[in-house]
Amino acid sequence: MSYTFPFDLNQPSEEDIEWQTHEETNDHHKKRAKLSCDSKMQLLMWLLNNQIEGKLKHGEIQEVANLFNVTRRTINTIWSTARRKKTTSQPYNISIKGHNSGRKRIQVQPNVITKISMRECIRDLELQLKVSSTTTNIMIKRGLIKPHTNPLHPALKEANLFQRVEWVLNLLMGDTPTIIRQYNPMYNFVHIDEKWFYLSKKSQRVYLERNEKGKYMTTKSSKFIPKVMFTAAVARPRFNAENECTFDGKICIFPFTYQEPAKRASKYRAKGTFVTKIVESVGKKKTRNMLINDIIPAIMQKWPITEGHNIIYIQQDNARTHICQDDPEWQQVHHKGTLHSFWCNNHQTVQI
Template sequence: MGDRTCIRDLAKMFHIGETTFWRMIKRGNVRPHTNPLHPGLQDPNMVQRVKWVINLLEGDNPQTKRQYQPMFDFVHIDEKWFYLSKKAQRMYLGRDERGKYKSGKSSKFIPKVMFTAAIARPRFNSQNECTFDGKLMIFPFTYQEAAKRNSKNSDKGTMVTKVVEPVRKKETSDMLINHIVPTMMRKWPPSEGPKTISIQQDNARTHITQSDIIWQQVHQQGDFTFILVQQLRNSPDLNILDLNV
């Protein structure tokens, strides 16, 4: 397959012209294909994936387990770093227009900020109207601090937004307990009776689990019960935030 990445190499392999080979692509005789790199699944991973799927079936026995849970009470969360700038950015200018001068302290160590996204399955009523879009919020790892001295950007005492770095277990736990959970309780669609919500996250070392002592003190609030669920190893396709659609 490594010899099939270029039209020129393929044309030479089949002893035909490059233009002829291009016409074959236009006719559909040859089609382009992108071969992605998938996680390497071992036998224990495959067994865990089967158990994961079976546990999502509704029912008490094999005869009644014929339908999957609607997963309306699942919330997927994930983090991602975003750089505040790029080393180079392509743009289009007019004939006599000049590009703006961009500078930074370092071209290798560009400031970055982490965001956490929380999303659930949207809900619709009988008229096919969206009553809950599932978009809970995107939470930045930032904090406010008063400026210690005067500068060209702000005066002394002005509240300045700063980036939380590094992000460790203490910061992710604080974000989950003090920001994500209260937002879920505020935005969750109303329903009768207690609500049990599963929060699915990946296996990053900075994430807390359901057995965490601090989490055990706050995972039940009012009618809400929150359960932390760790997605399976080597299985990013089980978290919708890891899927590139």
């Protein structure tokens, strides 16, 4: 049994054809590009070359309009303006007139910004200036508003300032005015500093395999995470004539830890196994032992042998736990008569 249908499913319906025809008739013309100064000059020269006694032949306006892809009205405007300027003996300006469109730019006076007390974030500026966040960001990009970070500087007294200037002047080399302008290259200086680090973080981001499970982290209190202090010693690196590094200046990094035997057994270790624990309070005694027993031997081991016997200055900051050159236990190490002489000083120079 065969069936016949009054229409073809593969052909569009009459309604679709009528709708497409309706859309095609309502298409707008494409916007023509504006004439540039060069195109405007070429168009005017074409008109001047083809004119006869100030008049154009029939059909030349349409011809030049098709040639430059503009309307007849544009050609008439240019030609009539050129004839009018010629009659009054005035120069013809071919520059393009820019048309201002859109709303006016929001203007903010500089003294208004300086009078605002709370300026720590963009939201404060929005509320005080009564503008949107987009306008505020645009003003920052234009340079009308300048982001600035206020660092916290130390409150130095006159004695501190004189001490700093004196320390800098002591680094000058030479006795004559021509040589005294050169500074000590500080190849025999070792800089020491400490830093606290948390043993763990409240949250840690890692990347796992698709079927891998994340580590389950626990702690007794997330507000009191144990910290450990590290001390580092660095010096100025050395390079040979071929610009090869012969000494990188990285001497050592030591943690303030100690070992003691475990008091009781557990599933992780047996009783009496030595475990590493952190020093929770670092005082002058701890820093002295670290300097004498760990840092000085590391300097002696890694210091370049080619420099021979010299004085090595240990540079420290003004922490209260640091020792000075006149420390009694430090003086015993200083007078041992090793290959190098060490000098220790707080924010100045310390001889080892």
